[in-house]
Amino acid sequence: MSHSTFCRQPACLPNATLTLRAWCGLHGIRKTLLTLVMALLTGALCGISTTALAVGADPAKVLRLYFPAAEDGFDPAAFASLYSNIVSEAIFERLLTYDYLARPARLAPMAAQELPTISADGLTYTFQLRRGIYFTPDPAFRGQPRELVAEDFIYSFKRFMDPALRSPWQFILEDKIVGLDELAAAARQSGRFDYDRPIAGLSAPDRYTLRIQLKTADPNFSYIMAHTPFGALAREVVETYGKEIIAHPVGTGAYQLKEWKRRNRIVLTANPGYRGFIWQFQPSADEYAKDQALIQHMQGKSMPQIGRVEISIIEEPQSVWLAFKSGQLDVVNVPQQFIGEALQNNQLSPAFRQQGVQLQRATDPEITYTFFNMQDPVVGGFSKEKIALRRAIAMAYDLNEEIRVIRQGQAVRAQMPIPAGVVGHDPTYRSSLPFDPALANALLDRYGYRRGADGWRSLPDGSALSLHLQGVASGAARPFDELWKKSLDRIGIRAEFPKSNFADNLKAAKSCKIQMMGSAWTADYPDGDNFMQNFYGPNLGQSNNGCYQSPAFDALYQAAQKLPDGEPRNELFRHMSRQLEADTAIILHLTRQRTQLIRPWLLGYKKHPILHAEWMYLDIEAQP
Secondary structure, X not given: OOHHHOOOOOOOXXXXXXXXXXXXXXOOXXXXXXXXXXXXXXXXXXXXXOOOOOOOOEEEEEEEEEEOOOOOOXXXXXXXXXXXXXXXXXXXXXXXXXXOOOOOOOEEEOOEOOOOEEOOOOXXXXXXXXXXXXXXXXXXXXXXXXXXXXXXXXXXXXXXXXXXXXXXXXXXXXXXXXXXXHHXXXXXXXXXXXXXXXXXXXXXXXXXXXXXXXXXXXXXXXXXXXXXXXXXXXXXXXXXXXXXXXXOOOOOOOEEEEEEEOOOEEEEEEOOOOOOEEOOOOOOXXXXXXXXXXXXXXXXXXXXXXXXXXXXXXXXXXXXXXXXXXXOOOEXXXXXXXXXXXXXXXXEOHHHHHOOOXXXXXEOXXXXXXXXXXXXXXXOOOOHHHHHHHHHHHHHOOHHHHHHHHOOOOEEEOOOOOOOOOEOOOOOOOOOOXXXXXXXXXHHHHOOOOEXXXXXXXXXXXXXXXXXXXXEOOHHHHHHHHHHHHHHHOOOOEEEOOEEOHHHHHHHHHOOOOOEEEEEEEOOOOEOHHHHHHHOHHHEOOOEOOOOOOHXXXXXXXXXXXXXXXXXXXXXXXXXXXXXXXXXXXXEOEEEEEEXXXXXOXXXXXXXXXXXXXXXXXXXXXXX
């Protein structure tokens, strides 16, 4: 989506009536319903024009969900896993978010009153915060209501650069905001991050005005301000709980953490102090017909409606499927091995239709790939024989079989690292690495990876050659392991498939300790930069899990960051894609097609391409 086409009006998230305490700060004062109604009828509540009385979410309305992998914790600056971020998305508010129905994804205000005012040179962003936003009550506030102010965002942004935190999102703000890198450098030298030290790049002229000064213009900066980790925390909460902040997330969002059994169960309840809003979204032109029933169910409702969200960690696909079929889950991404049971002739099966189950299908803005550890002594490095080994491995992998057999046709091959629906994607681009086991064998022969009498290849120096493809201990991993073994057998390479949990695997990858591992990346914001930053050398230890450091790629990436959306920038993205192929730093796989089944009592559901915790936009009817 072109950055120049953003709507600058906050029409999609109007100011709904807030609670009396939230607007006026009259903590603990009880008002009668009559008083509130009279205030509404006069059109004034504490001097603020209002549109409707916010109705509290119904605790009897319970949304039952699952995560297929475990969370890490709920400090948005400390964790990069998708599932931790989904929960954080519901608890912490960013300055910006996305319109729920607009496709392609379109920015909308969240804690900010409207989209930012941007200076003519693109260097200064000014946000005006909504007044009367309050943090969820917490002992850290000593019994006093705590309003969200501009300084909370300044503090939260500084945390990403604190060396003690080692934030996996630090790279997003590095070399971007005036004075912030220097503050981090001083902390590395002194051993203490000075949160009280003012910097020119982050300032608050008053309680509700946030001014951000960039070093160079960045067309993606508004997207960054909508990215889940950049929600606001209160400093006193962080300082009260220290490292245990991961279990005490206190935000201003629609939901609050009620219960957490690590890697087992997460329960959230509606935040009673949340200001609420009126559901009045408009469909995009090409989605108009699809969205009419959804709009009919939801238009005009005071949100949120759902009072409780229960999330179970269910890693085995069969258990997920059984839980949905037995009515224990309200939404399911159909595991690929059960597509044949869910669909008949590519339509919802009669059994599910009789239950009133709804089918939604979408292609997410994502890629899956296998990365090589470019620092590994076996598969890493840039010598010709190392590139030949990685390229042979890539050409031996039968992606068509993965799509046809494992994915049951619910995926399309990814040709470049930027998927469809994301700025920078080129639908005419074609990968230069085909499935060609014969050519892969010839390449290994040429560069000295000889077969022994047992048929297995050795390294050029004669030592044993064996690959280690790291994975998770799940039944879902078995067919992928079998396909990998079958693919590598074709070229005479032994392989082992060690297992650990996802969080530990991710930690080891960021330390360059994993030889090979499968990965997926879903858009944090709909721009090619969000995908290419995964391979940028300075992001090693953060988003660059393959530890890829290519001066040629880095130069292209740096040049692209200086350009606005357009063909010159798109050409750089194409060159970056070719450089990745030339070095064969990754094996690019596919984009999954999401097949979701939704129970009939869940209203308003439409999977968003960027947001994941869409719970505050939904409603639940009485369940049987």
